[in-house]
Amino acid sequence: MQELKKIDLDITINSGQVFLWDKIDGIWHGVNGSEILKIIQEPFKIISSRKNTSDFFRQEENIEKILQSIKKDKLVRDAVTRFPGLRLLRQDPFQCYISFICSSNASIQNIKQMLKKITEKFGKRIMFDGHEFHTFPTAKKLANSSMAELLSCGLGFRAKYIKKASQDVLSGKIDFNYLKKADYKTAKEILLDVYGIGDKIADCILLFSLEKIEAFPIDRWTLRILRKYYSDVFNESISKSITKKKYETIHEKIVRHFGPFAGYSQQFLFKMERDLNNKKWL
DNA sequence: TCATCACCTGGAGA
């Protein structure tokens, strides 16, 4: 029973959810909004630079129930068997929002580099555990930055997205607390209205930071998985590219098939397929 | 509604 609840840090951090994490002397350290986290694997312990820390690993959640639910699908069951310690994380919403806007048409290494520069240029420098870190900047800080400063972070065409998206948070057009309370569909529509956010990125933000576990981001990897293993299940051939309308109808089928915790199944499938293809992580 | 295409940038592979 205790084994089922064990979180595997290497696997979880290397599953495409977070980018600002590094192993220092064999121990994972990472940035989550205004806090820096240090996580010991054995015995499992979370050390935060802040007094009040969030439930980053979702330890309050009934993971046994969730795994039991998603394991009804055979391929997900295989993935859970291979990566039993993989967990969904609960990230700082603004950092998650900016991170995935940066992810557009970029490799994980590239995304990490962009975000690292953003924290170094705009975040607050703090010493923690004997090392130097930079917190993730506030929306205000990024909204008021110049385009030249943003471009110097290697953001390229994403710089204009980041600037506008930050302004939308500052103005209150995007209110993460409201989005957390709203239902999936409502929250998604609001996010889709942000310049630089489409279906895939909206779903990542919803799943990784806004408590929408039914979100199932469909990127080139998940699409590949769906094409490869689920065309029969969904009773339709899935094309190589996906249109806006198609994304919506497929998502409905996904939730019907995988259930209310579909986002968890996505995480296991994504991890498995990328590992299978020897793709690099952090 | 749908199919193309350009897009910043850095790294890998030819």
Next chain:
DNA sequence: ATCTCCAGGTGAT
């Protein structure tokens, strides 16, 4: 060395 291609997409025709 130099070039091409691609990377967890999105917005504009």
